[in-house]
Amino acid sequence: MKSEFVLICSALLWITDGFLSNFTGICSPGLTDESVGESVRVSVDLSRLVHRVDPRFLSVTIDASLASEEKFMYLLSALKVRTLARALTPAFLRFGGTRQDFMVFTPQYDRLSTFNAERSCEELQLPSWLEEKLKKDWTQQQSVLMREDLQRKYKRLKFTEFTVDLLHSFTNCSGMDLIFGLNALLRTADNSWNSSNARTLMQYCESRQYNMSWELGNEPNSFEKKAGIRVDGYQLGLDFTRLREMMSESKLYQNAGLYGPDVGQPRDHRVDLLEGFLQSGADAVDACTWHHYYVNGRDTSLEDFLDPEVFDTLTLKTNEVLEKVKLASPGKSVWLGETSSAYGGGALGLSDTFVAGFMWLDKLGLAARLGLDVVMRQVFVGSGSYHLVDENLDPLPDYWLSLLYKRLVGPEVLKIEAFSLGRSKRVRLYLHCANRKSYRDGAVTLISMNLSKKPARICVPASSSTVEAFVLQSEQPGEEGLYSRSVRLNGETLKMVDDETLPDLKGVRLPAAEHLQLPAYSLAFFVLTEAQAAACRTLH
Incomplete structure (x- = not known):
């Protein structure tokens, strides 16, 4: 049997029989307004892999x-x-x-x-x-x-x-x-x-x-x-x-x-x-x-x-x-x-x-x-x-x-389905197990992008895991910034320290919340560090 919980942006309802293997986030229609582009709910199966790519993918x-x-x-x-x-x-x-x-x-x-x-x-x-x-x-x-x-x-x-x-x-x-x-x-x-x-x-x-x-x-x-x-x-x-x-x-x-x-x-x-x-x-x-x-x-x-x-x-x-x-x-x-x-x-x-x-x-x-x-x-x-x-x-x-x-x-690919309350389909989402060289077993990485000029919102299981956010944006806001040859990570412009040193690529730890924010024209990796995904656990 699958364990499942449903997250509604105003309340949290648990249905569990052992361990978390599937979650669904549902965005309430009341959360959308003129300042927000898309609100997206997700359905995810964390119990099995869709595919495993080569480590040199x-x-x-x-x-x-x-x-x-x-x-x-x-x-x-x-x-x-x-x-x-x-x-x-x-x-x-x-x-x-x-x-x-x-x-x-x-x-x-x-x-x-x-x-x-x-x-x-x-x-x-x-x-x-x-x-x-x-x-x-x-x-x-x-x-x-x-x-x-x-x-x-x-x-x-x-x-x-x-x-x-x-x-x-x-x-x-x-x-x-x-x-x-x-x-x-x-x-x-x-x-x-x-x-x-x-x-x-x-x-x-x-x-x-x-x-x-x-x-x-x-x-x-x-x-x-x-x-x-x-x-x-x-x-x-x-x-x-x-x-x-x-x-x-x-x-x-x-x-x-x-x-x-x-x-x-x-x-x-x-x-x-x-x-x-x-x-x-x-x-x-x-x-x-x-x-x-x-x-x-x-x-x-x-x-x-x-x-x-x-x-x-x-x-x-x-x-x-x-x-x-x-x-x-x-x-x-x-x-x-x-x-x-x-x-x-x-x-x-x-x-x-x-x-x-x-x-x-x-x-x-x-x-x-x-x-x-x-x-x-x-x-x-x-x-x-x-x-x-x-x-x-x-x-x-x-x-x-x-x-x-x-x-x-x-390299492990997980199943994710995104359901948008809008019609533009400009929020794109993919899900993998997190890189095990960087994170513990069971962590997952949500690959996200917002192709819209308006910010977007993704409903997530806020109480299940802390989140490390890595959000990439242009140095300039709006459409002009799309032509930039520089990029900011969580607000900091990325550049080499010297010819043999790369900068630290640090995420921002987010407090428990009912949704993730995707700024306009942004790319992001959200690592759910304690997702405890069964498919992402090493078999001993």
């Missing part, structure tokens, strides 16, 4: 464009970048993107001795003078990359051991798990994958004992537009099978991860491509990956970034992919192998500002609830407008949001 990417000139890879040795990356662990770091399919490994064997992987992470730090020069040059390089993207004219890029060394050093020193994207556009006369260059790269990585996982190709549905080469799904699956066979011949990589096919979100022939891939390649991969963006970065608007209907399109696309994978390979893990707000490099003035956090946090909540196991954010550092770290290597609002998610949210 929130992961990040570095776009292969960073290696368009190899010198820019040295930015990954900057102390600030490594500090920021380390704080997001555990996580995967995917190195890939459009330009991975134009990259050719060109070893320079005479330079092998110049990089000593055994040197400490402190010794491998980037000198400040070089960091400043690279940041300045990178700003100019982004203009070159943007022109290439607009014209869809991509040059073949040669990379050496240095790119691999610097990537591995970055992930090794930050504690992330590297996934390296291989070039799938190297084809033979019969249009099968030419694996010789990948073999050379893999042999080098094995000689250095670099632990990493692998991918093959980026968005194969766009190969024809990018390079005039068409590869159907079935052939792609055979290519992955060939890569898996190659990995099995390696002592180091025979048990390493292989992920793919990194198709774009379902539309037209992309579904056929995924189906064909699953027929021949499902057994080769450890997880099936696909990419998702809500809107086109070149013609989107602020309204799109706050539109619940835009957010809900993720459900349709995700369920379509999950259904295809389940039919072909039951039990196969499904990941968002690359994702952000807007494709085309992001939306200028939106994807790197406070308002982007609504899309990002909702994607994390919805993806976990729907059954995806990993979500890889495009991009940690690099080109475009959707990065977590800016051109000065300082953290942007979505970085701080991601960091709070890592600290407060556990």
Whole structure:
């Protein structure tokens, strides 16, 4: 039997037979007025899990464009970048993107001795003078990359051991798990994958004992537009099978991860491509990956970034992919192998500002609830407008949001239903067990966001638990603040103390109350520290 209590905002009624496993908050209609946007009641089942995601659920990417000139890879040795990356662990770091399919490994064997992987992470730090020069040059390089993207004219890029060394050093020193994207556009006369260059790269990585996982190709549905080469799904699956066979011949990589096919979100022939891939390649991969963006970065608007209907399109696309994978390979893990707000490099003035956090946090909540196991954010550092770290290597609002998610949210997903007394549906809620590294067993974290210009109210079981509140708002009130590249946590602007020190992310302990307040245009994590959720207790 379930234990249950009903909270009415003016009175508390208990019905209990052992332990709390379900609560329902009901907001009295009398509480709504012109100054309050939505009042929301919630129904929650704390007795069982909906889904359990990978501990590295929130992961990040570095776009292969960073290696368009190899010198820019040295930015990954900057102390600030490594500090920021380390704080997001555990996580995967995917190195890939459009330009991975134009990259050719060109070893320079005479330079092998110049990089000593055994040197400490402190010794491998980037000198400040070089960091400043690279940041300045990178700003100019982004203009070159943007022109290439607009014209869809991509040059073949040669990379050496240095790119691999610097990537591995970055992930090794930050504690992330590297996934390296291989070039799938190297084809033979019969249009099968030419694996010789990948073999050379893999042999080098094995000689250095670099632990990493692998991918093959980026968005194969766009190969024809990018390079005039068409590869159907079935052939792609055979290519992955060939890569898996190659990995099995390696002592180091025979048990390493292989992920793919990194198709774009379902539309037209992309579904056929995924189906064909699953027929021949499902057994080769450890997880099936696909990419998702809500809107086109070149013609989107602020309204799109706050539109619940835009957010809900993720459900349709995700369920379509999950259904295809389940039919072909039951039990196969499904990941968002690359994702952000807007494709085309992001939306200028939106994807790197406070308002982007609504899309990002909702994607994390919805993806976990729907059954995806990993979500890889495009991009940690690099080109475009959707990065977590800016051109000065300082953290942007979505970085701080991601960091709070890592600290407060556990991998266990709980069931929550929200019932609004209004009709706008601009209060979005998700529920997880709290991160057990930060909170005791049985604590839960309510992920909340208010997309409205008016404050909102959520009814909660006030007497059952103290609450730690972490409320993120822009530095400026109202719509203007949505364009800000800064964010406040409980009223304090977040910024690094120095290049190797992050600020304390402290919650505010709330007194017992009948509801939680969500300010206008805010994102929040409410940790119910004594919820005693049965599903969140460790079994001894």
